[in-house]
Amino acid sequence: MKSLSRMLSAVLLSAPAAASLPSVPPANARTVAAVERIDVHDNRIAAGVLRDGVLTVRLDAREGEWRPDRESDPGIVVRAFAERGKRLLVPGPLIRVPEGTEIHAFVTNTLARGTLVMHNLSPRGVSARGDADTLQIQPGATREVRFVAGMPGTYYYWGEVLGAPARDSSTHDAELSGAFIVDPRGAPARPRDRVLVIGLWNKAPDPTGLVFRNTLLRFTINGKTWPNTERLSYAAGDTVRFRVLNVSRAVHPMHLHGFYFDVNSRGDGSVDSVYTPSVAPYRVVTERTAPRRTFTMTWVPERAGNWLFHCHDNYHVLRSQPLDGTSLVAEEKVHVLNHAMEMMGGLVMGIEVRGRDRAGVAPRDAARRRLRLVAQSDSGGTDSVPAYGYALHEGASAAASQVALLPGPTILLERGRPVSIMVVNKLREATAVHWHGIELDSYFDGVAGFSGSGRHLSPAIAPGDSFEARFTPPRSGTFMYHPHADEVRQQQAGLAGVLLVVDEPKSFDPSRDIVLLLTVPRRDEDANNAVLVNGTLTPSPLELRAGTRYTLRFVDVHTFRPSMIARLLRDSTLVTWRAVAKDGMPVPPERATARPSIQ
Numbered sequence: 001m002k003s004l005s006r007m008l009s010a011v012l013l014s015a016p017a018a019a020s021l022p023s024v025p026p027a028n029a030r031t032v033a034a035v036e037r038i039d040v041h042d043n044r045i046a047a048g049v050l051r052d053g054v055l056t057v058r059l060d061a062r063e064g065e066w067r068p069d070r071e072s073d074p075g076i077v078v079r080a081f082a083e084r085g086k087r088l089l090v091p092g093p094l095i096r097v098p099e100g101t102e103i104h105a106f107v108t109n110t111l112a113r114g115t116l117v118m119h120n121l122s123p124r125g126v127s128a129r130g131d132a133d134t135l136q137i138q139p140g141a142t143r144e145v146r147f148v149a150g151m152p153g154t155y156y157y158w159g160e161v162l163g164a165p166a167r168d169s170s171t172h173d174a175e176l177s178g179a180f181i182v183d184p185r186g187a188p189a190r191p192r193d194r195v196l197v198i199g200l201w202n203k204a205p206d207p208t209g210l211v212f213r214n215t216l217l218r219f220t221i222n223g224k225t226w227p228n229t230e231r232l233s234y235a236a237g238d239t240v241r242f243r244v245l246n247v248s249r250a251v252h253p254m255h256l257h258g259f260y261f262d263v264n265s266r267g268d269g270s271v272d273s274v275y276t277p278s279v280a281p282y283r284v285v286t287e288r289t290a291p292r293r294t295f296t297m298t299w300v301p302e303r304a305g306n307w308l309f310h311c312h313d314n315y316h317v318l319r320s321q322p323l324d325g326t327s328l329v330a331e332e333k334v335h336v337l338n339h340a341m342e343m344m345g346g347l348v349m350g351i352e353v354r355g356r357d358r359a360g361v362a363p364r365d366a367a368r369r370r371l372r373l374v375a376q377s378d379s380g381g382t383d384s385v386p387a388y389g390y391a392l393h394e395g396a397s398a399a400a401s402q403v404a405l406l407p408g409p410t411i412l413l414e415r416g417r418p419v420s421i422m423v424v425n426k427l428r429e430a431t432a433v434h435w436h437g438i439e440l441d442s443y444f445d446g447v448a449g450f451s452g453s454g455r456h457l458s459p460a461i462a463p464g465d466s467f468e469a470r471f472t473p474p475r476s477g478t479f480m481y482h483p484h485a486d487e488v489r490q491q492q493a494g495l496a497g498v499l500l501v502v503d504e505p506k507s508f509d510p511s512r513d514i515v516l517l518l519t520v521p522r523r524d525e526d527a528n529n530a531v532l533v534n535g536t537l538t539p540s541p542l543e544l545r546a547g548t549r550y551t552l553r554f555v556d557v558h559t560f561r562p563s564m565i566a567r568l569l570r571d572s573t574l575v576t577w578r579a580v581a582k583d584g585m586p587v588p589p590e591r592a593t594a595r596p597s598i599q
Contacts, residue, residue, distance in 0.1 A: 125151025153272025305442020408497025477584020
C-alpha cells in the first residue's frame, strides 16, 4: 500500500509574487486635452466596407484617453485602434466576415515614436507562421495587406510598439487588440452571438500575468470593469452564444452561475478547434482560458432572475483601486449595503433572464431535508487576517460545533431530494454563500445584493442573522460552496467547502470516494507559496489498497491559483487514471480515456 500524501502532488505552473505597485498621478487638464477620448466597444458592428466578396478596412493606431470605469472617473492614456476617420475603440474595431472573404487592410501608424508590429492580419485556421503573421509599420507610414480570411472561427488581431521608451511601450500597448471573426458560409447576416474580449491593463506589468490586490490595474470585458460592464438580457428559453477572447496575459477560469454551458470551440488566435455536433457536448459551468486563447460557448437559460458570468480567480473580481492613486479602505473596515456593486470589480458581467421568478413560491414541503450551515470565528485570527469556518448541523439544532473548522464540512445531498440549508452568520461581518455549479432559482444563488429579480434581491446575511437557501439538486456530482461577499478575505479565512450530490447517500463510502479540497492558507505569509489540502499544509496519509478502485474528487477553491496540476505518482512514475467528470457533468466518452495521471 502507498500513502496518498506520497503519491499526490499539486504543482503550480507559475509561482506568483505579490507586489505593491506605484500609483498613477492624478489626471490633469493638460493631459486630458492632449489626447482624444476612447469609446468602449460592444463588438456588435463590424468594421470596414464589404463589397463583392472583399472587405476593405482602414485601421489607425493612435493614443487616446480610455475610461474603463465610469465615464466621470479618471482615465488612462493608452494606444488603441480606430477605423480611419472614426473614434478610437477599446477593444479595437471588429473584423467580421463570411468564410471565403478577401480582406484588404490598410494600417497606419500615427504614433510619433516606435515601430508598430501587427499580428494575425493573415489567413486564419493555420498555425502561426512567424514573420508571415506580422506587419511592421514605421511612424507615420501606412502598410496594406491582402489575404483570404481563412477557416470559420473566433480569432483576434493585436499590435505592439517596438523601439519606444520603456515607459511608453508596455502598458500603453495593452489595448492594441480587436476581435477577428470568420463566420461559416451561409451564416445569418446579423449574428445573434456576443463577442466578449477580456483585457488587462496593469500599471507595472508582471510578465507572469499574475496580479493581486493593492495593485493598480484594470481587468475588463469589452473595455469596461464591473459594475460598469454591459448588462445582458435574455428571455427564458433563448439560446445564448458567447465568443470569449482572452487577449490578456493572465489565466481566467470563466464561470457561469446557475446553468451549464456547452464549449463549442477552443482556439489560440491562429487556429480554432470547433467541436462537431456528432461529438458528445463538453458541458461545464467553468471554462479555464489561458492567455491569448479563445473559446465559444452556448447555453439556454431556463430560470428567470439575475445571474453572473465572471472570472473565478477571486483577485480578478476585486473592487478596483481608483486611478487617481487613492487607496482603498481595508476590507475589514468597509460596511456596505450592496456587496455585488460595491465590493466586486473587474471581470464580471450581469445577465438578466426575463420570465417568471419562482423563488417567492418555492414550496416548504415537509419532505425537504433541513440543514444548518453556521459561519463562525475560529481561533488565531485578527481583524485584518481573520480565521473563520463553517459548522454543519442536521435539523434545527443550534448546538455549538465540537469539530475543527478547517476544512469546511462536506455537505452530502441526495439527487432529486429537496433540501433547505439555513446559513447562520455568527461572524462580526456580513456574508453570503454561493452554491457553485448547482442549478437553482436565482434568489438562492447567493450573490449578495444581486441574486433574484426586480426588487426581490438576495440580501447579505448580517451578523446574527440567517438566510434559507432552498433547492433540489437535479444531478449527482461534485460541487462546492463559498462566500459571494468579500470573497478573497472570507475564503482565505476558511469559508469554503465541498458539496457532493449522490444517488444513494447510504451507499456512499468516503474511504473509497476521496475528497481533496484545495484552498488558500489563512496566513498571508503562506498564501503565496503553499496550498492547503483538506485544510492543512501537512495532510494525513491515506492508505490505498492495491486492486481497489478509488474515486478522487479534486475541488479547487483557491482564491488565485487556477493553474494547478494534480499528479498521482507511484514512486516517481505516473500511474494511470481516467477522468470521469468535471463540474458535476460526465466527461464526453472520447475524453474519458485511461491516461497518465496528470490533470
